[in-house]
Amino acid sequence: MQSIKDSKTYREISQIMNTDIFKKKIEYSFDKYADKYDSRTFLQKEIMSVLLNFLDQEISMTNKKKKNHLLDLGCGTGELSNILIKKLNFNKIHLLDLSSQMLNIAKKKINKDNVLFDRNDFDSFCQFDDYDMIVSNMALHWSANFIVFIERILNQMRKNTIFIFSIPDNKSFSFLKKVKLGELINKFPEKEIILKKNY
Numbered sequence: 001m002q003s004i005k006d007s008k009t010y011r012e013i014s015q016i017m018n019t020d021i022f023k024k025k026i027e028y029s030f031d032k033y034a035d036k037y038d039s040r041t042f043l044q045k046e047i048m049s050v051l052l053n054f055l056d057q058e059i060s061m062t063n064k065k066k067k068n069h070l071l072d073l074g075c076g077t078g079e080l081s082n083i084l085i086k087k088l089n090f091n092k093i094h095l096l097d098l099s100s101q102m103l104n105i106a107k108k109k110i111n112k113d114n115v116l117f118d119r120n121d122f123d124s125f126c127q128f129d130d131y132d133m134i135v136s137n138m139a140l141h142w143s144a145n146f147i148v149f150i151e152r153i154l155n156q157m158r159k160n161t162i163f164i165f166s167i168p169d170n171k172s173f174s175f176l177k178k179v180k181l182g183e184l185i186n187k188f189p190e191k192e193i194i195l196k197k198n199y
Contacts, residue, residue, distance in 0.1 A: 023098065066132075067089050068131075069132055076106070138168070
């Protein structure tokens, strides 16, 4: 007779429980340090600047004048969206983050009627086809399964949607391997997988 521990159902339940614990730790950490986040994230701001410059070069004048629908995944304190809102026209702005404390700071920065502040896990989000611009800065690596998540976005988003994001890969931050940070730091995606031909 097969043990319940060997069954597919047991493995699935175990994986769900591990994911829930992982996400709770992430939420707790970002909630705890939300008030210090903007003053300590020099690297994230540098990378955001590169993203914005790339977007500015790649986006056409037509898109700049167009009324877009923006989705910011793992928006944090809303820094990226706050800058984009000043540069582009948006009818609909959706800021999504796991941390309620980060969203509270974003609400103070962005005071507009057409903004939805959504405390949610982007891994469970499914409405990517509602947006023609999807952005994320240094957040998507917190997905429980990055590759599956990215494929879901690419399969669901509209044709001609602008999707721009930054994440560390498995070669980034090599010094972290020498520091014991517990289970909170997840494995970063492999660069070769991120750059697969179908992406």
